[in-house]
Amino acid sequence: MGIPVFILAGLLVHCVFLVSIFEIYFSSPLVHGMTPQQTPLPPPAKRLVLFVADGLRADSLYELNSNNTPQAPYLRGILENNGSWGISHTRVPTESRPGHVALIAGFYEDVSAVAKGWKENPVEFDSVFNESKYTWSWGSPDILPMFAKGATGDHVYTFCYTAESEDFGAQDAAELDMWVFDHVKSFFNSSRSNQTLFSALNEEKVVLFLHLLGIDTNGHAHRPNSREYKENIKKVDEGVKEIASMIDNFYGNDGKTAFILTSDHGMTDWGSHGAGHPSETLTPLIVWGAGVNYPQKVTSQFFEDNFLKEWKLENLKRLDVNQADIAPLMASLIGVPFPLNSVGTLPLEYLNNSAHFKAESMFTNAVQILEQFKVKMSHKKETTLSFLFTPFKPLSDSEQINFLKKARLYIQQQKYDEAVSLCKTLINLALEGLSYYHTYDRLFLGLSIAVSFVGWTAYVILVIIKTHTNLTKTIQCCTA
Numbered sequence: 517m518g519i520p521v522f523i524l525a526g527l528l529v530h531c532v533f534l535v536s537i538f539e540i541y542f543s544s545p546l547v548h549g550m551t552p553q554q555t556p557l558p559p560p561a562k563r564l565v566l567f568v569a570d571g572l573r574a575d576s577l578y579e580l581n582s583n584n585t586p587q588a589p590y591l592r593g594i595l596e597n598n599g600s601w602g603i604s605h606t607r608v609p610t611e612s613r614p615g616h617v618a619l620i621a622g623f624y625e626d627v628s629a630v631a632k633g634w635k636e637n638p639v640e641f642d643s644v645f646n647e648s649k650y651t652w653s654w655g656s657p658d659i660l661p662m663f664a665k666g667a668t669g670d671h672v673y674t675f676c677y678t679a680e681s682e683d684f685g686a687q688d689a690a691e692l693d694m695w696v697f698d699h700v701k702s703f704f705n706s707s708r709s710n711q712t713l714f715s716a717l718n719e720e721k722v723v724l725f726l727h728l729l730g731i732d733t734n735g736h737a738h739r740p741n742s743r744e745y746k747e748n749i750k751k752v753d754e755g756v757k758e759i760a761s762m763i764d765n766f767y768g769n770d771g772k773t774a775f776i777l778t779s780d781h782g783m784t785d786w787g788s789h790g791a792g793h794p795s796e797t798l799t800p801l802i803v804w805g806a807g808v809n810y811p812q813k814v815t816s817q818f819f820e821d822n823f824l825k826e827w828k829l830e831n832l833k834r835l836d837v838n839q840a841d842i843a844p845l846m847a848s849l850i851g852v853p854f855p856l857n858s859v860g861t862l863p864l865e866y867l868n869n870s871a872h873f874k875a876e877s878m879f880t881n882a883v884q885i886l887e888q889f890k891v892k893m894s895h896k897k898e899t900t901l902s903f904l905f906t907p908f909k910p911l912s913d914s915e916q917i918n919f920l921k922k923a924r925l926y927i928q929q930q931k932y933d934e935a936v937s938l939c940k941t942l943i944n945l946a947l948e949g950l951s952y953y954h955t956y957d958r959l960f961l962g963l964s965i966a967v968s969f970v971g972w973t974a975y976v977i978l979v980i981i982k983t984h985t986n987l988t989k990t991i992q993c994c995t996a
Contacts, residue, residue: 545954546623546641547891552853553884555877559851560807560869562772563722565763566846568619569752570612570656571732571789573782574603574798576740576749578827587746588753591777591802595832596811599804600866602835603823604778604842610789610796612732615780615839616659620644620725622843622858644843645672647852648723650716652703654696655727675699689733690748696726697755704766718767721850726759728752735783740795774805774849778842794821801837807849809868837863848877854884859950861943864936871932875939879923882939882946886916889946892953900956908949 569577577588586592595601606615607624614625621643645651646667653660653674660674677695707713716722731748738744756777763773779799783789789796812833817824824830837845840860847854848862862881864874889911897905919942926935 545950546857547888547895548640548856549891550856550884550887552647552856553880553887554853555848555851555873555880557873557876559849560772560867560873561774561805561849561851562720562770563724563767563774564846564850565724565726565760565773565775565805566620567726567752567756567759567775567777568616568728569731569749569777569779569800570659570727570729571735571781571783572749572752572779572800573740573795574779574800575795575823575826576745576782577800578823578829580828584828587749590753590757594804595802595829598810599775599802600809600811600835601800601802601829601832602837604799604801604837604839606781606797606799606839608790608792608797610781610791612656612659612780613662616663616727617641617643618839619778619780619842620663620846620855622840622855622860624840624859642856642858643667644846644852644855645723645725647721647847647855648672648850649719649721649852651723651725653725653727654699654703655725656692656729659727660725675703689730689737689744690751691730692733693728693730693748693752693755696728697759700724700726700759701762704762721852723846723850724763728755732783736787739787740783740785772806774807774846775803776842776846777802799839801835801842803845803866807867807869809866812865833865835863835865837866844881854881856884857888859885859888859947861940872927872930875927875932875935878936878939879927882923882942883920885943885946885950886911886920889949889953890916892950896953896956908952910945911949 577591580586606618609625617623617625621641623641643663645653645663649671651663651667651672653663653672655676657676657679660676664672664674677692681692681695704717707717731745731752734742734744734748760775767773778801781789782794782796782799784791784793784795813831814833815831817830817834819834819836824834838860840858841863842860843858844854844860844862845866847858848867862877864878867874867877889908893908897907919938923935923938923942926932926938
C-alpha cells in the first residue's frame with residue numbers, strides 16, 4: 517500500500533519541479549496598466565508604409581553582383597540618394613512571429629509563445645497598428661491576424677491569401693509577393709469609387725503593411741544562394757518601387773509618406789532559421805520619405821564586421837539598430853503613442869526633424885519605458901514581504917523625479933542635446949530595472965527547487981536503503 521503512494525508522491529514532486537522551471541525562466545515579461553505616451557509635437561508623416569521581406573538577409577540585399585551591379589537597384593538607389601540605412605539586429609529565436617512582434621510591438625517575444633506555435637497571442641499586447649488610426653495589411657495568414665486580434669476596436673484590416681498557397685517549393689514562391697503587390701494596387705484603385713475608403717485613406721496616422729513571404733519560402737526550398745532566392749529579391753525590389761510610386765501619386769506627392777523596408781529574420785546558407793548565426797540575426801533596414809534623414813556622407817566609420825567594404829558602402833553612414841527600436845521609430849514618424857510594452861530606443865539618427873522634436877520624442881520614449889518599470893516594481897512589491905523587498909536602487913522614486921524634472925528643464929532651456937543624453941541614460945536604467953524585477957525571484961526559486969530536489973533524492977535513497985537492505989538492522993545490532 518505504501519509503494520503506490522510513494523510513487524504518486526514522487527510523480528507529484530517531479531511535476532512541481534518541472535512546472536517550476538517554466539515559472540522561473542519562461543514567464544511573460546509583459547505588464548499591463550501603463551498610460552500611453554505620445555510625442556506632443558506634430559509628426560512629420562501622415563502615413564507609413566511598412567514592407568517586411570520575410571527571410572531576407574542583410575548581405576543578400578546589400579551585396580553587389582559579380583558584375584558590380586546591385587541586387588536590388590531601386591532600394592540601392594534609395595539608400596544612396598534618398599534615405600537612411602543600416603542593419604537591424606534581431607534576437608533568438610529568429611522566427612517570423614517573434615520578429616514581427618519585435619518590429620511592430622517593440623518587445624521581444626516571451627518564450628511561452630513557443631507552446632502555441634508562435635501563432636496565437638499567449639498574452640495581449642499593444643502595437644503600432646493598434647495605436648494607428650487605420651492599418652491595412654496584406655500577406656500571410658500566419659502573421660497578419662495576430663495583430664488584428666490584439667487590436668482594440670475595428671481599425672486593423674487584413675487581406676490574406678490562403679494557407680494552401682504557402683506550400684513550400686510547390687510553385688514559384690515569388691507569386692506570394694506578386695499577390696500582395698497586385699492586391700494593394702487593386703485596393704487603391706477601388707478606393708477612388710468608394711468615398712468611405714477614400715476618406716479613411718486620407719486620414720492621418722495611417723499604416724499600410726505589406727508582408728512579403730516569397731523570399732523566405734524560396735530560401736527554405738532552394739537556399740539563399742539560389743537563383744530563385746535572388747530573383748525573388750529583384751521582384752520585391754521592382755514591387756516596392758511600383759507601390760511607392762503609386763502611393764506617392766495617389767496622395768499627390770504631398771511628401772507626407774514615410775517608407776520602411778526591413779525583414780523579420782535572415783537565413784542560413786542551408787535554408788534554416790531560428791538560431792543565432794549572423795546570417796539569421798542580421799537583417800536590412802532602409803528608411804526614406806517624410807521625416808527621414810537623407811544619406812549621410814562620411815569619410816570613415818568602424819564596425820567589427822567587414823561588410824561595408826564588401827558592399828561598397830564605406831562612405832554612407834550605416835545606422836544599426838536593435839529590431840525593437842523600429843517600433844518607436846514608426847510611432848514617432850506618424851505621431852502615435854509608443855506601444856505600451858515597447859523596450860525599443862528611438863534611433864534619432866534616422867529622423868530629419870528639429871532638435872526640439874527629437875528631444876521631445878526621446879523624453880516620451882523614456883517616460884513610456886519608465887511607466888513599465890514602475891508597474892513592474894509595484895507588482896513585485898505587492899507579491900513580496902515588505903521586509904524582504906529590495907528595490908532597484910539606481911531608480912528610486914526620488915531619482916525618477918529628478919531625471920524627469922531635469923530632462924524637462926533642459927528642453928525648456930533648449931538644451932536639447934543634454935536632454936536627449938539624459939533621457940537615454942534614464943531609458944537604460946529603466947530597462948535594467950525591468951530585467952531586475954523580471955528575474956527578481958529567480959535565484960531564490962532556483963535555490964529552493966535545488967534544495968527540495970536534493971532533499972527528495974536523499975529521502976528516496978533512505979527509503980530504498982530501509983526497504984531493500986539490511987543496513988539499518990546491521991547498524992542497530994552494532995549499536996546494541
